[in-house]
Amino acid sequence: MPIDPITPTPSAYGYPLLIKQLWHTPLATAPDQEIVYRDQLRLTYREVRQRVGRLAHVLRAHGVQPGDTVAVMDWDSHRYLESYFAIPMMGAVLMTANVRLSPDQIVYTLTHSGASVVLVNAEFLPLWQQIRSQLPGVRTALLLADEPTELPDGFAGEYEALLTRAAHLPDYEFPDFDENARATTFYTTGTTGLPKGVFFSHRQLVLHTLAVLGALASAPEQGRVSRNDVYMPITPMFHVHAWGMPFVTTVLGLKQVYPGRYVPDMLLALKQKEGVTFSHCVPTILHMLLTSPAAAETDLKGWKVIIGGSALTKGLAQAGLDRGMDLFTGYGMSETCPILTLSQIKPDLMGNDLEELDIRTRTGLPIPLVDLRIVDGQMEDVPHDGRSPGEVVVRAPWLTQGYYQNPQASEVLWSGGYLHTNDIGVIDRHGYLRVTDRIKDVIKTGGEWVSSLEVEGLLSRHPSVSEVAVIGVPDAKWGERPMALIVLKPGASEDVPGLTAIIDASAKEGHISRYAVPAHWRFVENIDKTSVGKLNKKVLREKYTPEV
């Protein structure tokens, strides 16, 4: 349908959605607000913004042109925050290198991204010296160091010294350009294949910022962020823009605290000393914090922490709630910038502790502008009854528009015009999404989708079961049928009727499909796992086949 766009008068400012525009409000309303790095440095917003200009001058002097890619290898620091702004604002692309990958993968991702300049924290020098010769595309390396450090061979300068040298220059003139220009890129690793690059434009990051801000701030009480909060990230800034929160907290003018490399004592000391009230982390970090000896000495009350990356178990959530923390789930992935949903509790569902715990550990409610559906194999919506599973597919203004230079995987990702999360979930009558499985692990049987995770959860309640995995195995009539692999507790016996009864009972109560009852049972000595300790269902599916 041809509808003409408005015609602006020639002098009108079209206002592209560029990352630099996020600075207007904090500079106007909170220029003296603090940005803190560990116990080492305190800067104001005004100073950080000046340093962003200096960093751009430095990069320009080292040959960075619009469209070039500049990679950063650092822990969470004020320097990383400055890079989040300076690099995209000058029209270059920020590549956040994942320093936890293998050296080979780091070489692959830096090379694939086309990075020509790399900022390297001194802690990574051994790694850097190991891979440097494999990076012919990298023209310049700059050193990031907390303390004065002798410049190693092959480095063109040290960050702080270079910024000081640029201090006399007027502010960098950050230009206007197309809001759809690439601002950031980074890589996601699956269980198979090479890492894949995702990328986000200025427009996408600005819109993600506004929508996340709107969702976080508008919560009546639980899970709400205001201009009074103090922010400290505890997910690495090389992971999906630290969930976009440095942009959100900057536009709000919040006090920000950057903890460097994650050391539980340092994190808890900063939490206490700087009055941190808002963070985000993965369950593993939360567990580490709660069990750290220093945690017992620290007042955690009222600390709002979004948990993401993997599922927040009720046990871990309860441990945090018992300490007065306000824990809730955020859901998204590298491909989605990342935030799609937050498990904030609706006002009318507050007050019942059990229900609250249940909601906090769900996947959540979609944030503004997110069009989130659960669909069957024909892309038809499944009912929102809390039990019908479908694949989670989404549209939002901030989803990667493909994988970098990988057209085939890009088309699979966007098949049918929706981004496929490859997650299976259910939506309840209150609108909360609960992700129940990865699509590759779901069992498609008799036209229904059975969540392997849910069947595993049920079977694990049987007193004889030590470990359990459920996989789908091919079946001529049903497509697939569930197979249960069970490690028994020492001395326990193979109680198939008892195990079946558990699933039957759940199916009768309407919680699970009646097709969920395993058609095959295997009692095994051990179950194959991945290097990070997850069930390796790919191997299991290859290894176990039903008796014919």
Added chain:
Amino acid sequence: MPIDPITPTPSAYGYPLLIKQLWHTPLATAPDQEIVYRDQLRLTYREVRQRVGRLAHVLRAHGVQPGDTVAVMDWDSHRYLESYFAIPMMGAVLMTANVRLSPDQIVYTLTHSGASVVLVNAEFLPLWQQIRSQLPGVRTALLLADEPTELPDGFAGEYEALLTRAAHLPDYEFPDFDENARATTFYTTGTTGLPKGVFFSHRQLVLHTLAVLGALASAPEQGRVSRNDVYMPITPMFHVHAWGMPFVTTVLGLKQVYPGRYVPDMLLALKQKEGVTFSHCVPTILHMLLTSPAAAETDLKGWKVIIGGSALTKGLAQAGLDRGMDLFTGYGMSETCPILTLSQIKPDLMGNDLEELDIRTRTGLPIPLVDLRIVDGQMEDVPHDGRSPGEVVVRAPWLTQGYYQNPQASEVLWSGGYLHTNDIGVIDRHGYLRVTDRIKDVIKTGGEWVSSLEVEGLLSRHPSVSEVAVIGVPDAKWGERPMALIVLKPGASEDVPGLTAIIDASAKEGHISRYAVPAHWRFVENIDKTSVGKLNKKVLREKYTPEV
């Protein structure tokens, strides 16, 4: 600088910022939330969204095509809300006709906008019948009525009956189109000349919605809106999209209450019965509510009301605060969609009642993405010291890109790439803007700008002064010099030294420029006013010239 935009994979959804996208969240998270019309009707969000589809079917059946303009003449109603969505969502343009204009002006604005279909509230039938023959461009008129009404001649149908007839149809397929398509248009009237049309695109309205949401929700306490609030507009929906709030409250899924024609008793009864907690109005309406007999019987505690349109005086603000209301200022104009600033109180400035009152009655802090400057005649920034006046010029993603079919006025509005508000203001060290004058009334003397309003305020403190106006009069040496026009109280004498001393003292304390001392004094019998009782400075400037 040529920076290439990202290249999306062919199947990727580009996600245009269209008004229809505001519906995703409320339908997913609050479908049963209520939208109430007076004491007459209660609908759910789900029902309103269905009715939006039906309205689009009805308009389509009456020949409305993408790009057509559909005008609405109604009080604040659920029907108006449905029109806010249905008309733009089908690709047509919503024209919100100002029913308070003169019949001639209404004819002019409807004609100039190109409206081909008009929705008319039965209350305006006498007016409509008076102007109908002068509107040859209007093809179809539809009736809006609260109660079953016989269809008058010349009307193609009645809203509710037409919607009922469309109830069997599947949802209207609202198409995707260019986010820069025009969504709304309406007219602004100055003291001189014909009304001028402003217009806003889908993109602009979505971005205004997100930024206003972010600013309102992120306030720590005072002036904060959450998903727990209940909304009732008390500025007409034909005035600048009711300040954009129906879009904001819809995306949040708030309960909404539409009061129809403003009757104090009805407004207060709805406030009480429906639990309204968030509104916005002009000072006149606030005054009317506070002095209404019903107000004494109504609990106003905690009612958040944004005041705009004209300055909120401290006296009126205090009267509201004394009743427990949370009053604060919003600033903007027809050309700006409208919101630019909100006078929410920063956390660190809370606690001092006098300072709070001062801040609540200021113009406010810019909301996210607003680039607001105060500049001199050369577009150079003036200091933010609370006393240096400059013209308020702005950039934001939601400013009208011109006046409709008026290229000359459009270029004046956007001269130098910033939208000129024609307001003069000062910014204090906390970042709060205070608008002190209209630019046409400011006195430009000796390279400085003197606010006529501020001089008037000072002179009015003299015990002999009954009324005062200050205007700029031409001066060969200084450009302009201030002239004071004073009506004395009965029996008072012409104390020029005493009057001069007041200004001198203020200048010595640094509150006002030393050029503010009037060079000319006229003691007069009366001062010319406009039809709405404001000082008519245009006439005064023509009438009074200095002695040569």
